[in-house]
Amino acid sequence: MEKQKELKIGVIGLGKMGILHTALLNVIPSAKLVALSDINRQLSTYVKNSGLGVPFYSDLNKMLNEVEMDAVVVCTPPFANFSIVKHCVEKNLDVFIEKPLAESFESAKKIFNLSINKDIIHSTGYLFGHIPLFQEAKSLLEKKILGHLYHFRSSIYISMVFGPKKGWLFEKSKSGGGAIINIGSHIIFLLYWLFGPLESVFSKIVKIYSKVEDSGTILFEFSNGLIGSLDVSWSIPGYRLSSVRTIIEGKNGLMEITDDYIKLYLYSKQGDFPKGWTTIHKIDLDKTSKFDLGGEGYYDEISHFIDCCLHRKKPVVSWKEGLEVQRIIEAIYKSADSNKHIYLKEVQ
């Protein structure tokens, strides 16, 4: 029997997401974890005790020079991504970057440009592209079940910030912003993925506890004429887990997409769906990932990247999609700063 191909992979940045991806890579049969890196030397204790049996490097260049590998997963804070990714691309490694691509559109563009004329597989960690319920919603919209789309309203909430906070996450120069880039970027990706390119945005943001925004409201106009709104907050009680909701109105009816179900209301029978209400629960979707750590989608996301590297395929969420999300986020912040409508073509 032919031996299964195996991708040698390293992880850079051992914060929450780095540890999660490290553990997941260790259970993917076609991945071989070969090295870990973080600038914090004290993390060598964690790696030593972790049972992973791989070398730890506090010097990234040393790791890249000493360890033979095919790909890396970059989980460093956004402001650090460009210089790290540059080294990795120079070594012709395939690169997965945890979202967002960078702390600014300018840096994200520089990262994307690194991939031009390079035969590397690149991906951005927008998880929603790997969650079966959202894939189902996309498939239904592609089948035009709602017909022409008119309007949507969307929200993402989590209970996370209820007082002044310190750390890179709360410094715009390092994280890129607050609730909008941190949690809102997930649903901005989802909207872009479902509805396509954007025409313009208008936004207002609120700083309650932090130097970055804690809440925001955004009006979108998509190139296909669809209009809608997004509410983002990380300072709202009652949401232990992030909570996503999007209600789309179309010619044939209405679709509500949440983390747990899709609800359809149709004015007449459309394909297999009857007139009236239909609910698709995620529990009823016959799509269980092979391993669960950290929540739904993470295993599928990283194993999809490994598969793309081994078979030289474009991932569902490449840096191109990551850059488009960052362009939208940049427009949102520009609009909030200027109190003006911002057209996406102005963000180049």
Place this chain on the structure above:
Amino acid sequence: MKKIFDRIILGTNPFEGVSYISRTQALHYLENFSRKENIIPILEASYNMGTRTITCTNNEILLSALEDFCNKHDDISLIPLIPNAYEYAREASEKGVLGTVFNRIKRIDLYQKLRLGLRTLNRVKGIISKDVLALLAELIDFELSCFKKYNICGVVLHGQITDLALSSNNKNIIKIYLDIIKETYRVQPILATHNFGSLLPKLMEWEINIPIMAPFNRKGFMMRPSKKTCEALIDNTDYYIIAKKVLAGGRLFPEEAFPYIADKKIGSVAVGVGTVSEAYHTLGVAKSILDSTS
């Protein structure tokens, strides 16, 4: 199969604001069970249905309800789930990490405060260096300190920790947990997991035989890597299994759910209920179907 725990165990996910049906339901649970007066009638209904074992966390409101309930009934056994990752995440986001710790400390007696205080330096060092072994030992002591006055028949290691140890191939985490629970607390350790199909073979390889709490349900919800693999493993094991998610997160009626469990080599079932009527119905059906099998 040797009996280790009661056949039916009351789970407390709803009291913690956990729902797999919708975030709206979760929010309703969180609001409704923010008052112990809304928890106690459900505990009483479960008691009336014969349930004597309850899983729990160190959630402050749940503990307060259990205190009143256990003062009235002296035949209750608890199975704490540690560490209470959900509660830490929620409380830390609302009160900050220090606020969360201070809030917890209010419930611990003076002796333990001094003891924990003496070990604080180690704990802080553990967090900074992410020395998971040092951190785990401290967390176990810290979390179990709330349950000293209760009858404890087992302690469950949270699935997030079990599965992190499993995926990191880290036998030491599991060994340390077993040693502390068995030797210091002298009760039965249990491992919770969302990855039964990967955990059981690994535990066999590590020669660790310990009760496992894992999802088992007719729908295959959260049975990883697949329903078929989990079913095949359970048929050929002498490990004690506590089934959870038996109602598939609320998508199965009790009448559909429990017959599936009854004909499997499953020792106990942990099931959560969100209302008094649900307690009578669900536990009634569970009792009628499961009491005749074991």
